[in-house]
Amino acid sequence: MGLFSKKECAVCGGKAGLGSKSLADGSLCKDCRQKLSPWFDAFSETSQEAIRAQIEAREANRKALEDFNVTKAWGIKKYRVAMQFIYDQEQRCFVVVEGPEESFRERNPDIIRFDQVRNVWLEVEEGWSETGDQYAPASNRILTQDKYDEVFWRYDFYLNIALDHPYIEKIRYPMNFKTTVIQVPQRFFMFKRGLELAGEYEGEEIAYQADRLDAMTGKEDALIRLGKYSDIIRLKYKDQSLPERLVRDVKNDLYIQKIENVAAHVRRADRIRRLVMGK
Ligand SMILES: [Zn+2]
Incomplete structure (x- = not known):
């Protein structure tokens, strides 16, 4: 058994090979990585516990998107893959996601509250x-x-x-x-x-x-x-x-x-x- 056999994903226990990332306290496999936010990249400073919490939050986010009511989408409409800023005025939150407006929920964009903006x-x-x-x-x-x-x-x-x-x-x-x-x-x-x-x-x-x-x-x-x-x-x-x-x-x-x-x-x-x- 080589050196690599020791590397297993801290979250799912699978093999952390090609495309895996080093966390503060372990490795993360490619499959688990894909469950994370596209805006997240602070791997080396993040613990496996925080990664697990993020994956859970991302699952909850997917459900919360069902109740997200689009007030408006601001972005270039001419190109379907252009980025859109989409907000829900009533619930005071937004997502930033690749368009178009009709199918953005499929990409599970993170819902951000206005009061989280610094x-x-x-x-x-x-x-x-x-x-x-x-x-x-x-x-x-x-x-x-x-x-x-x-x-x-x-x-x-x-x-x-x-x-x-x-x-x-x-x-x-x-x-x-x-x-x-x-x-x-x-x-x-x-x-x-x-x-x-x-x-x-x-x-x-x-x-x-x-x-x-x-x-x-x-x-x-x-x-x-x-x-x-x-x-x-x-x-x-x-x-x-x-x-x-x-x-x-x-x-x-x-x-x-x-x-x-x-x-x-x-x-x-x-x-x-x-x-x-x-x-
Ligand atoms: Zn994994």
Whole structure:
């Protein structure tokens, strides 16, 4: 008998082989691991007793989901597998789960009470690539200001929800399904590094960023309507034919749509924060 024969799962007594995890006081097999919350990963600090309690709580959770009444699901509806924040206003609780709304209970998402939330903050990741396709690799070249309007800025949004909960410390989930890719036109000698949105925002700062983005679309929209096209997109061609002008107008519209899309994620983060924090 080899060394591995000694490793058995502290919870079910089965073999803790490939895919098992080390606990503070034993091993946990892959099958038992799959019964745990998707938000749990503090294996090495957790005792087998706490793991057993979590598995029991997860079974109770599955039953409690039958009484969970959906008030609303907040998330991208276009993609069935996009993450959703789903809440029950009456019972003051929520789940964060892969959609769609009709079948979320099958995934046994942990029900979290509003009063278990310690803090909510939005994390915006910003990068850039040289082409605009969805899976273009982020560039690590040095980017100079004069290239700001040629590159494609990439945005991902993560909502962090810190908890006082028996086995989940924090929920962190992607709010967007696809990376938002956007070209940001520059004006005169004012160089803007993308939407200047990279960072972490909490409390009122989230609403402030959403307002700033809304103001940005309002301003761009007004300029476009005034016909100050050259302010919006620095033109690279001199003699513009009608098709070229149409392309440019479509680009302007697209730019506004993209900012609105970014603002929608930020607004949703703000709505969630106000809902669960009650302010
Ligand atoms: Zn096991």
